[in-house]
Amino acid sequence: MFKMRGGSINGVMWRAIDFVEGDKVDAAALKKLVRTAIEFNRAKKKAPVKKKVSAIKASKDAQGK
Incomplete structure (x- = not known):
């Protein structure tokens, strides 16, 4: 039995x-x-990356770069 x-x-x-010693594992x-x-x-990790890139781009756009 495992928990x-x-x-x-x-x-x-x-x-x-x-796992407990002796457990049978499938x-x-x-x-x-x-x-x-x-x-x-x-x-899950891929989704926030787009948001971070957008935030960086928006920041550069706001600075006129």
Whole structure:
């Protein structure tokens, strides 16, 4: 049996999976879970970049550069 848990340190969210010695692990399911989490995190990081670039451009436009 494994447990999913999560928390927050300094506003940064994290997730963990605790395994106990002797647990049987469905390797294919675990692999899919990890890949899905990576995909989710990458997609989440891409969205704000456009906003930052726009803010920088707007700042330069305002300065007449």
